[in-house]
Protein backbone atom coordinates (compact mmCIF):
# COMPACT_ATOMS: atom_id res chain seq x y z
CA UNK A 1 0.00 0.00 0.00
CA UNK A 2 1.35 3.46 -0.87
CA UNK A 3 1.94 5.97 1.93
CA UNK A 4 -0.94 8.08 0.55
CA UNK A 5 -3.38 5.18 0.40
CA UNK A 6 -2.37 4.23 3.92
CA UNK A 7 -2.92 7.78 5.15
CA UNK A 8 -6.41 7.83 3.61
CA UNK A 9 -7.30 4.46 5.10
CA UNK A 10 -5.93 5.55 8.48
CA UNK A 11 -7.92 8.80 8.42
CA UNK A 12 -11.14 6.90 7.67
CA UNK A 13 -10.50 4.29 10.39
CA UNK A 14 -9.67 6.96 13.00
CA UNK A 15 -12.72 9.06 12.09
CA UNK A 16 -15.00 6.04 12.43
CA UNK A 17 -13.52 5.03 15.78
CA UNK A 18 -13.65 8.58 17.17
CA UNK A 19 -17.27 8.89 16.02
CA UNK A 20 -18.14 5.78 18.01
CA UNK A 21 -16.12 7.01 21.02
CA UNK A 22 -17.82 10.43 20.90
CA UNK A 23 -21.20 8.69 21.06
CA UNK A 24 -20.13 6.60 24.07
CA UNK A 25 -18.75 9.73 25.79
CA UNK A 26 -21.94 11.73 25.04
CA UNK A 27 -24.09 8.87 26.38
CA UNK A 28 -22.09 8.99 29.61
CA UNK A 29 -22.33 12.77 29.94
CA UNK A 30 -26.09 12.62 29.52
CA UNK A 31 -26.18 10.39 32.55
CA UNK A 32 -23.99 12.71 34.62
CA UNK A 33 -20.55 11.52 33.56
CA UNK A 34 -19.00 8.49 31.95
CA UNK A 35 -18.84 5.40 34.19
CA UNK A 36 -16.62 2.34 34.24
CA UNK A 37 -18.81 0.47 31.76
CA UNK A 38 -18.48 3.46 29.41
CA UNK A 39 -14.68 3.60 29.51
CA UNK A 40 -14.60 -0.18 29.02
CA UNK A 41 -16.63 0.29 25.81
CA UNK A 42 -14.10 2.91 24.67
CA UNK A 43 -11.26 0.50 25.45
CA UNK A 44 -12.92 -2.19 23.33
CA UNK A 45 -13.46 0.22 20.46
CA UNK A 46 -9.81 1.33 20.56
CA UNK A 47 -8.64 -2.28 20.62
CA UNK A 48 -10.47 -2.74 17.30
CA UNK A 49 -8.65 0.27 15.87
CA UNK A 50 -5.32 -1.00 17.24
CA UNK A 51 -5.84 -4.29 15.41
CA UNK A 52 -5.07 -2.22 12.27
CA UNK A 53 -1.54 -1.57 13.50
CA UNK A 54 -0.39 -1.74 9.87
CA UNK A 55 -1.84 1.80 9.60
CA UNK A 56 0.21 3.08 12.56
CA UNK A 57 3.71 1.80 11.84
CA UNK A 58 7.11 3.31 12.69
CA UNK A 59 7.44 4.74 9.16
CA UNK A 60 4.45 7.00 9.76
CA UNK A 61 5.04 7.53 13.50
CA UNK A 62 8.80 7.51 14.10
CA UNK A 63 9.73 6.67 17.70
CA UNK A 64 11.97 9.06 19.68
CA UNK A 65 15.68 8.41 19.51
CA UNK A 66 16.79 9.29 23.03
CA UNK A 67 16.16 6.95 25.97
CA UNK A 68 13.50 7.98 28.45
CA UNK A 69 11.66 10.31 26.07
CA UNK A 70 8.30 10.07 24.34
CA UNK A 71 6.42 11.58 21.41
CA UNK A 72 2.63 11.88 21.31
CA UNK A 73 1.33 12.15 17.75
CA UNK A 74 -2.07 13.83 17.91
CA UNK A 75 -4.18 12.03 15.33
CA UNK A 76 -7.64 13.24 16.41
CA UNK A 77 -9.08 16.03 18.52
CA UNK A 78 -12.58 17.43 18.41
CA UNK A 79 -13.42 21.12 18.01
CA UNK A 80 -13.92 21.58 21.74
CA UNK A 81 -10.54 19.97 22.54
CA UNK A 82 -12.49 17.48 24.60
CA UNK A 83 -11.82 14.20 22.87
CA UNK A 84 -8.29 13.47 21.77
CA UNK A 85 -6.43 10.46 20.43
CA UNK A 86 -2.65 10.14 20.31
CA UNK A 87 -0.24 7.57 18.98
CA UNK A 88 2.31 7.62 21.77
CA UNK A 89 5.80 6.33 20.96
CA UNK A 90 8.02 5.87 23.98
CA UNK A 91 11.71 5.06 24.12
CA UNK A 92 13.39 2.44 26.29
CA UNK A 93 13.45 3.19 30.00
CA UNK A 94 10.50 5.60 30.07
CA UNK A 95 8.43 5.72 33.21
CA UNK A 96 5.80 7.91 34.80
CA UNK A 97 5.10 8.09 38.54
CA UNK A 98 1.59 7.50 39.92
CA UNK A 99 -0.65 10.25 38.48
CA UNK A 100 -4.26 11.13 37.75
CA UNK A 101 -5.69 12.61 34.53
CA UNK A 102 -8.66 14.78 35.59
CA UNK A 103 -10.59 13.15 32.75
CA UNK A 104 -11.18 9.59 31.62
CA UNK A 105 -8.18 7.94 29.95
CA UNK A 106 -7.83 4.79 27.87
CA UNK A 107 -4.53 3.23 26.73
CA UNK A 108 -4.31 0.27 24.37
CA UNK A 109 -1.20 -1.42 23.04
CA UNK A 110 0.15 -1.89 19.54
CA UNK A 111 3.89 -2.60 19.78
CA UNK A 112 6.15 -3.31 22.72
CA UNK A 113 5.09 -3.51 26.34
CA UNK A 114 3.97 -0.80 28.75
CA UNK A 115 3.48 -2.04 32.28
CA UNK A 116 0.64 -0.15 33.97
CA UNK A 117 0.22 -0.22 37.75
CA UNK A 118 -3.30 0.80 38.74
CA UNK A 119 -3.98 2.32 42.14
CA UNK A 120 -7.65 3.29 41.92
CA UNK A 121 -8.81 6.72 43.18
CA UNK A 122 -6.38 8.40 45.63
CA UNK A 123 -8.35 11.56 46.37
CA UNK A 124 -7.78 11.36 50.11
CA UNK A 125 -4.02 11.83 49.78
CA UNK A 126 -1.42 9.51 51.27
CA UNK A 127 0.77 7.01 49.49
CA UNK A 128 -0.97 5.26 46.57
CA UNK A 129 -1.34 1.49 46.90
CA UNK A 130 -1.17 -0.76 43.84
CA UNK A 131 -4.44 -2.58 43.22
CA UNK A 132 -3.40 -4.47 40.13
CA UNK A 133 -1.06 -4.47 37.14
CA UNK A 134 -1.79 -4.75 33.44
CA UNK A 135 0.82 -5.28 30.75
CA UNK A 136 -0.39 -3.08 27.91
CA UNK A 137 0.68 -4.70 24.65
CA UNK A 138 -0.98 -5.78 21.41
CA UNK A 139 -4.57 -6.81 22.24
CA UNK A 140 -4.70 -5.36 25.77
CA UNK A 141 -5.44 -2.00 27.35
CA UNK A 142 -6.48 -0.10 30.45
CA UNK A 143 -9.46 2.20 31.01
CA UNK A 144 -9.49 4.79 33.80
CA UNK A 145 -11.96 7.26 35.22
CA UNK A 146 -10.92 10.82 36.07
CA UNK A 147 -9.68 10.13 39.59
CA UNK A 148 -8.08 6.73 38.93
CA UNK A 149 -4.32 6.78 39.42
CA UNK A 150 -1.77 4.79 37.39
CA UNK A 151 1.97 4.61 36.84
CA UNK A 152 3.83 3.51 33.71
CA UNK A 153 7.00 1.43 33.40
CA UNK A 154 8.57 0.67 30.02
CA UNK A 155 11.50 -1.55 29.18
CA UNK A 156 12.18 -1.54 25.47
CA UNK A 157 10.31 0.80 23.16
CA UNK A 158 6.52 0.84 22.94
CA UNK A 159 3.84 2.38 20.71
CA UNK A 160 0.31 2.71 22.06
CA UNK A 161 -2.92 4.62 21.65
CA UNK A 162 -3.69 7.13 24.38
CA UNK A 163 -7.22 8.49 24.31
CA UNK A 164 -8.50 11.16 26.71
CA UNK A 165 -11.77 12.92 27.43
CA UNK A 166 -9.79 16.21 27.35
CA UNK A 167 -6.83 17.11 25.15
CA UNK A 168 -3.41 16.74 26.85
CA UNK A 169 -2.76 20.50 26.91
CA UNK A 170 -5.97 20.93 28.91
CA UNK A 171 -4.95 18.42 31.58
CA UNK A 172 -3.45 21.04 33.85
CA UNK A 173 -3.30 20.89 37.62
CA UNK A 174 -3.43 17.12 37.87
CA UNK A 175 -1.43 15.49 40.63
CA UNK A 176 1.32 12.91 40.84
CA UNK A 177 2.84 11.09 43.80
CA UNK A 178 6.35 12.38 44.54
CA UNK A 179 7.76 9.37 46.36
CA UNK A 180 10.94 11.02 47.62
CA UNK A 181 9.07 13.76 49.47
CA UNK A 182 6.06 11.55 50.23
CA UNK A 183 3.52 14.03 48.87
CA UNK A 184 1.25 14.72 45.92
CA UNK A 185 2.50 17.43 43.58
CA UNK A 186 1.33 19.03 40.34
CA UNK A 187 2.15 16.80 37.36
CA UNK A 188 3.75 18.23 34.24
CA UNK A 189 3.65 15.81 31.32
CA UNK A 190 6.87 16.24 29.34
CA UNK A 191 5.78 14.21 26.34
CA UNK A 192 6.41 16.09 23.08
CA UNK A 193 3.14 16.58 21.17
CA UNK A 194 3.38 16.41 17.39
CA UNK A 195 0.44 17.51 15.25
CA UNK A 196 -0.54 14.59 13.03
CA UNK A 197 -4.20 15.18 12.22
CA UNK A 198 -4.73 14.54 8.52
CA UNK A 199 -6.56 17.85 7.99
CA UNK A 200 -3.83 19.85 9.80
CA UNK A 201 -0.74 18.45 8.11
CA UNK A 202 0.44 19.08 4.55
Ligand SMILES: [Fe+2]
Pocket residue numbers: 099100101105150
Ligand atom coordinates in the same frame (compact mmCIF):
# COMPACT_ATOMS: atom_id res chain seq x y z
FE1 LIG B 1 -1.35 8.60 32.48
